[in-house]
Every structure is written in C-alpha cells, then in structure tokens.
Amino acid sequence: MFKSHLRWITNLPRVKPFYAVKCNNTPTVLRMLSALDTGFDCASKGEIQLALSLGVTPDKIIYAHTTKPLSHIKYACAHGVEMMTFDSEDELLKMSLCHAKAKLVLRIAVDDSKSLIRLSSKFGARLVSVGKLLERAGELGLDVIGVSFHVGSKCTESLAFQQAIADARHVFDIANLLGFQMSLLDIGGGFSGREDFQVKFEEFSEVINGALDEFFPPDSGVQIIAEPGRYFVESAFTLAANVIAKRVVIDDMDEHCDSEASPKRMMYYLSEGVYGSLSFLISDPNHGKVEPYLHRAVESSEQRYRSVIWGPTCDSTDKVTDNYWIPELHVGDWLLIDNMGAYSVCLSTDFNGFERAHIYTVVTAETWHAFIKPDRPRSTPVV
Ligand SMILES: Cc1ncc(COP(=O)(O)O)c(C=O)c1O
Incomplete structure (x- = not known):
C-alpha cells in the first residue's frame, strides 16, 4: 500500500485520493491510509462511523453515494460531514430537509463501456438533465460545489477519463453560469491495483494529467480529488x-x-x-x-x-x-x-x-509504529 501511495503522488500530484472504504474496510488499511493523509469516500453511516472512530476528521470524508437513507444524511450532518454526492431531484429534496448546509457534488453519468464493472446504468445524472437539476438546487438554496464521475471499475481505456473530464468541464460551465461557485472535481475510481493489469496506472495518469491541464488548469483553483478503491488494496492481500x-x-x-x-x-x-x-x-x-x-x-x-x-x-x-x-x-x-x-x-x-476469513497484518515494525499502531502519536510525520 505504501508503494501504491508513492506511485499515486508521483504520477497524479494534483489529485488527492479519497480511498473508497467499501472496497476493503479493514481498520489496518484505513489507519495506514489515514496516516498517509488520504481522504475517505464513505458510502453509508456505517462507513462514516468507522472512519470517524479511527480519528479521521469530517473534512477528510466525502459521503459519495447518490441514494442515501435519510437517517444516514442526518448522521453525516450531526457529525460535520459536509461533502456529499447527488444525481437526482429527490436527493436534493432530502438534503434540503436534513442537511441544508451540505456541500453538494453532482455525479454525472459518463461512458463506462470500457470498464469491466459498469456503474452508469445505476448512478449519475445525464448531461441533458444537469441544467434542470442545478436550477432546482439553486431554488432550494443548496450549495453545489463540484462534479464527480466514475468511469466504472477496472477501466481498460485511459481515454475514458479524458472524455469524462471534458464532460465535467461542460457541467462546471453550466453551473458557473447559474451562479454556483464550483471548486471541486472528483474523478472517481476505476484503477486496477494489480501489476499485471492490461493498462498501467502510469498510462491513466498521463491522460488524466493532460485532460486536467486542458480543462481544469492549476490556476482555475479547482481542487481535484479521486475515489480509488481497488488501486490501493488489491495487491496488498x-x-x-x-x-x-x-x-x-x-x-x-x-x-x-x-x-x-x-x-x-x-x-x-x-x-x-x-x-x-x-x-x-x-x-x-x-x-x-x-x-x-x-x-x-x-x-x-x-x-x-x-x-x-x-x-x-x-x-x-x-x-x-x-x-x-x-x-x-x-x-x-x-x-x-x-x-x-x-x-x-x-x-x-x-x-x-462458515466463518469469515481472519485478517493478519504482516508489516515491518517500522511501518507498524509509524502508520498503523492505534495509539501512534498524531504528530507522526507524513511522508
Ligand atoms: C462511488 C464509488 N466510488 C469509488 C468506487 C471505487 O471504485 P474502484 O474500486 O474501481 O476504484 C466505487 C466502486 O464501486 C464507487 O461506487
């Protein structure tokens, strides 16, 4: 995992990873990533609870599920988790009811046809409907701060990210015209964590960096995050x-x-x-x-x-x-x-x-003390 982290910051220096907890919620994994200053993508109250219990602060959490139970939204609100995704008017209504101060991220459906596990049939607003959705958010007095997408898990085509980032730019432009202060782009997950996967992480990174520089250059002031899951943990177990x-x-x-x-x-x-x-x-x-x-x-x-x-x-x-x-x-x-x-x-x-598998952590004593040990000093320098 440490190697994956180094590979990430070397190749995607502008993109802060928010690890997708759903992929593997083993506390050791979360502790290690938290010590490496990763944020967390949580899909439910349970995952938010887990992250908070391990000392993750609410500003490092995005509640990245577009169809949330009301009680989970209330929990997020009560515990200071503000960033959350939506893709429908019904979700906006729930937000205005339970978490009017949320910082909303509009998830758009993108082309996921080149991914081995597709998601866009279930989640994401179509581009034709984003204008209406954003207008509705404005009427409800809600704050939309950004756009997210997910190209599908185990993506096999780096150009899928290029098109999705271009689509996100289009949505930013519509939102800016409607008066929203758009400041966040979330490029989702999709990267394999296996060494032998058909497309190397470096190839994705090159395409992503090129598209970001074209559509969201550093002087745009837009913060870029991602929600990688399998990238960090697949080869670690x-x-x-x-x-x-x-x-x-x-x-x-x-x-x-x-x-x-x-x-x-x-x-x-x-x-x-x-x-x-x-x-x-x-x-x-x-x-x-x-x-x-x-x-x-x-x-x-x-x-x-x-x-x-x-x-x-x-x-x-x-x-x-x-x-x-x-x-x-x-x-x-x-x-x-x-x-x-x-x-x-x-x-x-x-x-x-039959019992679920037991998990045994095998790391060097140095890694254990620096990154994983539950009572490690919070001032541990972050690499
Ligand atoms: C909203 C969301 N974010 C992130 C992920 C993680 O994706 P991956 O493991 O492909 O990186 C998923 C996976 O289903 C997801 O649904």
Missing part, C-alpha cells in the same frame, strides 16, 4: 485457504483419448469459496481465472492431477476453479491466492455457518 476435505474420483478410462493421462480426478474442498472471500467469482462476470498456488515449492517433475477446487458450502455453484492441474494435495494443506484485497473480505458471508 493474499488469501490463504485451507484444504478441509478431499475426494478422489476415478473417471471412466474410455473418456481419455490420451493413454498417458491419469483417470484420477481430484476434488478439493477449501475453507474459502464464493460465499466467502471469493464472491467476485459470481458477482464479476469478467473476473480472470483464479490460480491458487501451493504454499510450498513445487518440483517440475512432480506428477500433476486434473483437479476441481470447491468452496466449503453445500452449494454446487460454490466452485473456485475447474480443470486445474496441480500436484496432489492433502487435507490440511494451504493454497494461496494473490491480489485478494479488493471487494473480497467485505463481501463475504457466513452462509452454511
């Missing part, structure tokens, strides 16, 4: 799943054209599955292949078997991977899966009574 059970199935030999192939098919049952930390296997249709690996070195000469790897529950959709060739495993062995920090533990359930 490795899942260790235990082999809790095993079955050996002997296939009918006639099925095998290749006389060398073993008719043995292994069935392994892990402590983690799609109802645990691996829910993206069913919620994300574009997830890549999961490749669990053994916790020990494997000799190239070791015999491998065709294996099916299942999750622990009684549901047959609870399958991790199929047709996977690995050496024989035994009950009690561990399989590891990298890049498991994003939308994993936070989405797991206790279906069938």
Whole structure:
C-alpha cells in the first residue's frame, strides 16, 4: 500500500485520493491510509462511523453515494460531514430537509463501456438533465460545489477519463453560469491495483494529467480529488485457504483419448469459496481465472492431477476453479491466492455457518509504529 501511495503522488500530484472504504474496510488499511493523509469516500453511516472512530476528521470524508437513507444524511450532518454526492431531484429534496448546509457534488453519468464493472446504468445524472437539476438546487438554496464521475471499475481505456473530464468541464460551465461557485472535481475510481493489469496506472495518469491541464488548469483553483478503491488494496492481500476435505474420483478410462493421462480426478474442498472471500467469482462476470498456488515449492517433475477446487458450502455453484492441474494435495494443506484485497473480505458471508476469513497484518515494525499502531502519536510525520 505504501508503494501504491508513492506511485499515486508521483504520477497524479494534483489529485488527492479519497480511498473508497467499501472496497476493503479493514481498520489496518484505513489507519495506514489515514496516516498517509488520504481522504475517505464513505458510502453509508456505517462507513462514516468507522472512519470517524479511527480519528479521521469530517473534512477528510466525502459521503459519495447518490441514494442515501435519510437517517444516514442526518448522521453525516450531526457529525460535520459536509461533502456529499447527488444525481437526482429527490436527493436534493432530502438534503434540503436534513442537511441544508451540505456541500453538494453532482455525479454525472459518463461512458463506462470500457470498464469491466459498469456503474452508469445505476448512478449519475445525464448531461441533458444537469441544467434542470442545478436550477432546482439553486431554488432550494443548496450549495453545489463540484462534479464527480466514475468511469466504472477496472477501466481498460485511459481515454475514458479524458472524455469524462471534458464532460465535467461542460457541467462546471453550466453551473458557473447559474451562479454556483464550483471548486471541486472528483474523478472517481476505476484503477486496477494489480501489476499485471492490461493498462498501467502510469498510462491513466498521463491522460488524466493532460485532460486536467486542458480543462481544469492549476490556476482555475479547482481542487481535484479521486475515489480509488481497488488501486490501493488489491495487491496488498493474499488469501490463504485451507484444504478441509478431499475426494478422489476415478473417471471412466474410455473418456481419455490420451493413454498417458491419469483417470484420477481430484476434488478439493477449501475453507474459502464464493460465499466467502471469493464472491467476485459470481458477482464479476469478467473476473480472470483464479490460480491458487501451493504454499510450498513445487518440483517440475512432480506428477500433476486434473483437479476441481470447491468452496466449503453445500452449494454446487460454490466452485473456485475447474480443470486445474496441480500436484496432489492433502487435507490440511494451504493454497494461496494473490491480489485478494479488493471487494473480497467485505463481501463475504457466513452462509452454511462458515466463518469469515481472519485478517493478519504482516508489516515491518517500522511501518507498524509509524502508520498503523492505534495509539501512534498524531504528530507522526507524513511522508
Ligand atoms: C462511488 C464509488 N466510488 C469509488 C468506487 C471505487 O471504485 P474502484 O474500486 O474501481 O476504484 C466505487 C466502486 O464501486 C464507487 O461506487
């Protein structure tokens, strides 16, 4: 995470990240990012509560959900959280009722067709409707300070940001004409946190910096923030799943054209599955292949078997991977899966009574004392 932070400030010096808590709300993650002076994108009262309980100040929080329960807006208001997003007239009415002093950020729908997880069908005002919405905000005496967008998660096309920033400029111009003092642009999330992702963070940064300089140059005085989630945590977590059970199935030999192939098919049952930390296997249709690996070195000469790897529950959709060739495993062995920090533990359930994964923090003593330890001195210098 520290490396990701350095990469961010090096490549996007004008953009302050507000980490999307929904992606992974582990307190260690939030403490570390808070010590690095990151802001937080919270989606609910629960996330705001969590951030505040860890010492995050309300000015470092954006309540970035466009459809909020009234009671959550009241909570934000009572605790000094002012920045929040909206994309409809109904939300404006709720705000005027419960939080008339809020600093509102209009979320617009942008082209998310190049992202593996799309969001614009659910959130964001269309460009044709922003004029009317802003006029309504003005009539209600509400303060709109900026524009936000999200190009979709796991974005595969850096130019999506360029178009979205140009769209945001258009909305700024309309809002300025209507008399709003627009001072904030929020470019959302969407960046992968994996080293092997098809588009490098540096490529996104180059396009974003170019578009910002064109449409929101430094002398415009507009503050730029973002809401990255997976970028910060995806590669920071490795899942260790235990082999809790095993079955050996002997296939009918006639099925095998290749006389060398073993008719043995292994069935392994892990402590983690799609109802645990691996829910993206069913919620994300574009997830890549999961490749669990053994916790020990494997000799190239070791015999491998065709294996099916299942999750622990009684549901047959609870399958991790199929047709996977690995050496024989035994009950009690561990399989590891990298890049498991994003939308994993936070989405797991206790279906069938299986416990959620435990999280163990592995950092140097120096990092622990400087960034994570709950009672670290608040004056710790920020790198
Ligand atoms: C409003 C909002 N902001 C930020 C994020 C984080 O996105 P990502 O993890 O792709 O960076 C999401 C993800 O759904 C979101 O809905």
